[in-house]
Amino acid sequence: MNPRLTRRRFIKSVIFSGAALSSGAGFYLASAQSRQAGAVERLVSLNINGRTRRVDVMPQETLAHTLRYKLGLTGTKIGCNRGECGSCTVTIDDVTHYSCSTLTHSVKGKEVVTIEGLRSESGALHPVQQAFIDELSPQCGFCTPGQIMSTVALLKTNPRPTREEARQALSGNLCRCGAYDHYLNGVMRASGQLS
Amino acid sequence: MPAFDNMPDMELYQPVQIDDALALAARLADRGWLVGGGQDTYGWIKDRNKRPDALIDLNGIESLRGIREIADGIEIGALTTLTEVATNPIVRERYSLLSKAASVVASPQIRNAGTLAGNVAQDVRCWYYRRGLDCYRAGGNLCYADTPEAQNREHAIFNASRCVAVTPSDTGPALVALEAQMVITSQRGQRVVPADRFFVGPDVDIENTTVLRDGEILTAVRIPAKWAGAEFYYEKVADRNVWDFALVSIAGAMRIEGGNIVASSIVCGAVQCTPRRLSSVERAIQGRPRNEATATMVAGMASQGARPLNQNAFKMPLMDNLVTKLLTA
Ligand SMILES: Cc1cc2nc3c(=O)[nH]c(=O)nc-3n(C[C@H](O)[C@H](O)[C@H](O)COP(=O)(O)OP(=O)(O)OC[C@H]3O[C@@H](n4cnc5c(N)ncnc54)[C@H](O)[C@@H]3O)c2cc1C
Ligand code: SF4
Ligand code: FES
Ligand code: FES
Numbered sequence: 001m002n003p004r005l006t007r008r009r010f011i012k013s014v015i016f017s018g019a020a021l022s023s024g025a026g027f028y029l030a031s032a033q034s035r036q037a038g039a040v041e042r043l044v045s046l047n048i049n050g051r052t053r054r055v056d057v058m059p060q061e062t063l064a065h066t067l068r069y070k071l072g073l074t075g076t077k078i079g080c081n082r083g084e085c086g087s088c089t090v091t092i093d094d095v096t097h098y099s100c101s102t103l104t105h106s107v108k109g110k111e112v113v114t115i116e117g118l119r120s121e122s123g124a125l126h127p128v129q130q131a132f133i134d135e136l137s138p139q140c141g142f143c144t145p146g147q148i149m150s151t152v153a154l155l156k157t158n159p160r161p162t163r164e165e166a167r168q169a170l171s172g173n174l175c176r177c178g179a180y181d182h183y184l185n186g187v188m189r190a191s192g193q194l195s
Numbered sequence: 196m197p198a199f200d201n202m203p204d205m206e207l208y209q210p211v212q213i214d215d216a217l218a219l220a221a222r223l224a225d226r227g228w229l230v231g232g233g234q235d236t237y238g239w240i241k242d243r244n245k246r247p248d249a250l251i252d253l254n255g256i257e258s259l260r261g262i263r264e265i266a267d268g269i270e271i272g273a274l275t276t277l278t279e280v281a282t283n284p285i286v287r288e289r290y291s292l293l294s295k296a297a298s299v300v301a302s303p304q305i306r307n308a309g310t311l312a313g314n315v316a317q318d319v320r321c322w323y324y325r326r327g328l329d330c331y332r333a334g335g336n337l338c339y340a341d342t343p344e345a346q347n348r349e350h351a352i353f354n355a356s357r358c359v360a361v362t363p364s365d366t367g368p369a370l371v372a373l374e375a376q377m378v379i380t381s382q383r384g385q386r387v388v389p390a391d392r393f394f395v396g397p398d399v400d401i402e403n404t405t406v407l408r409d410g411e412i413l414t415a416v417r418i419p420a421k422w423a424g425a426e427f428y429y430e431k432v433a434d435r436n437v438w439d440f441a442l443v444s445i446a447g448a449m450r451i452e453g454g455n456i457v458a459s460s461i462v463c464g465a466v467q468c469t470p471r472r473l474s475s476v477e478r479a480i481q482g483r484p485r486n487e488a489t490a491t492m493v494a495g496m497a498s499q500g501a502r503p504l505n506q507n508a509f510k511m512p513l514m515d516n517l518v519t520k521l522l523t524a
């Protein structure tokens with residue numbers, strides 16, 4: 001195999017922890033030249049909100065952890081940390097995911113967007129953010145970043161959803177204040193269906 | 196460190212070729228843990244109740260994704276997400292039973308990440324076990340869910356053997372009803388197991404819910420043409436519409452000719468450790484119309500032989516009522 005390909009495949013295919021590298025056994029040994037080569041793999045490039053960020057990521061690290069505690073993007077909230085609330089919702093290649101239940105290493109080469117990535121260069125709010133303000137959607141606001149990310153993803157594939165479609169699309173985002181109807185009003189306004 | 200629970204240190208492998216994944220699975224054996232969407236996995240690990248040394252993330256293996264036509268029906272790559280299964284035009288057109296089942300799993304975000312393989316290979320949701328108690332399923336010698344005080348509203352009413360946990364998978368009953376074939380690959384080769392033999396109860400193996408063993412990877416699920424475009428009925432009853440596991444679910448496929456049911460395949464979820472085929476009901480409705488009269492004739496048949504625990508006798512009329520709905524929908 002062409003050495004560049006091998007190298008590329010190695011990078012794509014394996015992240016060695018120190019222990020795995022030093023064990024020496026196994027088929028990846030041929031491509032893993034040295035301990036340093038393995039160690040370097042913890043340093044990854046992530047595409048977050050349109051910018052490339054270099055960050056040192058543990059093998060088992062979740063995206064929510066990386067965003068909040070390594071990149072300072074604390075708009076993404078952690079409610080349950082186990083896939084049961086939706087407050088950590090981000091989009092990965094325009095699809096919603098719970099960042100608390102996503103390995104950071106699995107988003108290499110993908111486009112991650114968090115609530116911080118929505119406003120325009122000029123600082124203007126995203127239409128969904130503005131619509132949610134206009135409709136007084138949030139109550140305490142803790143679930144709001146997740147509700148907004150789910151709405152942004154919905155409107156990308158379905159620009160004029162029915163209220164029922166919006167309900168389905170936002171059904172993976174709990175709101176303990178029970179502001180659901182206000183969020184749905186926000187979705188309808190953002191999609192130009194409320195005047 | 197922040198005050199929330201992180202996962203403990205582990206190795207992570209992200210193979211892009213199936214052969215590499217198989218080699219890793221064989222080498223790591225019980226030290227390794229396959230990851231599809233990880234939606235069942237991370238909870239176990241965050242809770243420290245399962246503690247693999249290494250994760251083998253299968254998501255980079257493109258050949259395990261996607262839905263394609265084969266000579267007899269379709270083949271769904273094991274890593275295909277539940278969202279893809281739920282929205283794929285071929286599945287929706289011919290096997291809407293499966294797309295419906297996939298569309299009611301958990302929540303949109305979990306379906307966007309969760310895979311078909313992970314959905315059928317996920318572990319039981321018994322909270323005593325998930326809590327890390329050393330019950331039978333965890334290698335101990337008692338069942339916390341089968342005691343006079345136990346909270347067992349969600350547990351089994353059939354075929355318990357020490358363990359009374361139920362199958363949590365929403366796609367499982369649909370796959371059994373459609374007579375799917377599970378393609379299991381290891382370094383030694385491939386074996387193809389019918390869905391109804393893929394799932395195993397505690398009488399067969401108390402620590403595993405499927406026939407999958409260390410070193411094996413579920414690589415595809417084949418749906419034979421037999422039930423393509425049949426009449427289907429799927430319903431999942433749960434306390435909440437989102438994020439919640441079935442209390443009882445039903446997946447049925449029926450062929451109707453000349454106004455009568457000539458063949459049927461009806462399966463309930465969440466009543467025992469494996470999807471439960473309702474063979475007696477299938478036999479009784481054979482040759483009869485899909486209507487109220489037939490429903491009345493088989494009333495009570497589905498739940499016959501059930502042995503409810505303290506808190507789950509409600510599952511018996513629930514099963515029977517779902518059969519009625521299937522026949523009268
Ligand atoms: C809050 C919450 C609610 C849920 N609600 C539901 C629900 O309503 N209905 C439902 O059915 N499920 C539910 N689930 C369970 C589960 O997360 C999903 O069903 C999901 O489909 C699991 O798929 P996954 O790919 O994420 O699994 P993973 O976590 O990646 O894998 C699950 C198991 O399967 C094994 N595995 C994965 N891929 C393979 C493979 N190719 N070959 C062999 N073994 C493999 C893994 O080793 C692991 O043991 C819920 C989970 C959560 C956290
Ligand atoms: S039902 Fe099964 S998993 Fe639950 S406590 Fe009993 S033995 Fe354990
Ligand atoms: S913090 Fe991720 S779903 Fe609750
Ligand atoms: S606004 Fe408070 S949780 Fe939703």
